Amino acid sequence: MERLYPYRKGLKFFREGFWVDLVWYTIIQSYFLKILIFDYIIQPINLSNDWSDYQFVKNWSVPAQVLFFLITHDFYIYWFHRLQHGNKFFWRTHEAHHSGKEVDFLEGSRSHVVEIIINQTIEFLPIIVLGADPAVLPIKALLDAVFGMFIHANINVKMGKWKYIFNSPELHLWHHSNYQEVFHANFSTKFAFWDYLFATAYFPGHKPGNERENWGLYYDYPKDYFLQHAFSVKRFDEKKLLRYKWFAWYYNLRPNILKKINHWIEDIEHYFMVENSTMNYRRIEQHETEENKESNNHHSDL
CATH class of the missing domain: 1.20.5 (Single alpha-helices involved in coiled-coils or other helix-helix interfaces)
Structure with missing residues (x-):
């Protein structure tokens, strides 16, 4: 789809940073953080207390549970994402995600270790302790992956009136440009109505400039996985x-x-x-x- 209907023409499939995003972020980091988050954070918390009094979603249908966790987590992500753009400390856990000059479906996987640990713990811990059906967690994870790839995809898709409900490339790709007016705009992940509800939506009706300098960070940023994480701690x-x-x-x-x-x-x-x-x-x-x-x-x- 990115080759047939590109949002930005001329982007290569094996673009700059492709292998870092695929090998280090998508495969290696995802694998080890999954073990860390579920086995060493969520599981001990779940076993440390009797959560039976809090399992109020236990008798809900699976679709109702999925919808509940989608909306509540997306609401949290909107505000945490907004905090990351407004706080110097949290920005350092997020700037890696904005460092790509050529945004595509895979670039969405580029997220700092600390950012992933915080967000996925807050995302999946309630699903477990509130008594959700076992099917809810993999369904939610799959929807996360699909939406993450979709909103970052280099696809020229028009949502029409649906853009007020669901996030899409035409909204989120603006967020990855480095224009000053969009640094504090378009924070939604799945549901675009958060941005419209809290007056942070930016959709001028045209695309950002296709030139590289209009995308990513306005300052130099390392391209290596380990150097990106080191740079978040100490500038060099x-x-x-x-x-x-x-x-x-x-x-x-x-x-x-x-x-x-x-x-x-x-x-x-x-x-x-x-x-x-x-x-x-x-x-x-x-x-x-x-x-x-x-x-x-x-x-x-x-």
Whole structure:
């Protein structure tokens, strides 16, 4: 869909930061934080007390439970997201998410460790202690993933009047531009009506400029996963750190690995391009041969 109906034209699939987002944030970080949050935070809290008196959603239907947790958590996320943009400490747990210059479906996974721990603990702990059906948690997690990819996707989709209810790329991609007027706007995740209700919606009716300088952060930000987290604790200049041998070794190692990966991808793409062009040529050649045969038969009949 991003290739067929792009919101911003010219963005590559394997864009800058693609492998950091896929390998470090989507796969590795998600895996280890899932273990940390559920096994070492939520589970001990759940076992430390008898929550039977608080399980008021236990007898509700599964759809009602899902809707309840969707709305309440989205309300929380709206205000926490707004806090992150208004508080210097919390902004440092969120700026990584805004560092991408080329926003797509995968860029939404780029979130600081602290941000994920806070948000997912507050999201999933109530589902467990309030007595929700076991099916609610995976359904909620799936909807989170789908909505997260959708609102960050580089898709030129028009929601019409539905934009007042559901969030979408046409609203949220404005939030990822670095125009001053949208830094404190469009905080909603799933339900856009929070922004309209609390007067933080920004939808001028046109798109942000397509140039790179109109997107992401207005200041330099590390592209490496570990350096991004270190930068949230202590500001530094990457170029000045190159005088240290260990950092220079690490700094120069990353692009070499990425170059090899990109070469492999280019080889695969080239292979399929050659195969497709060969197949298309054969189809054209076959079609021309069949046309010539039909033409010859027609002349023979005459």
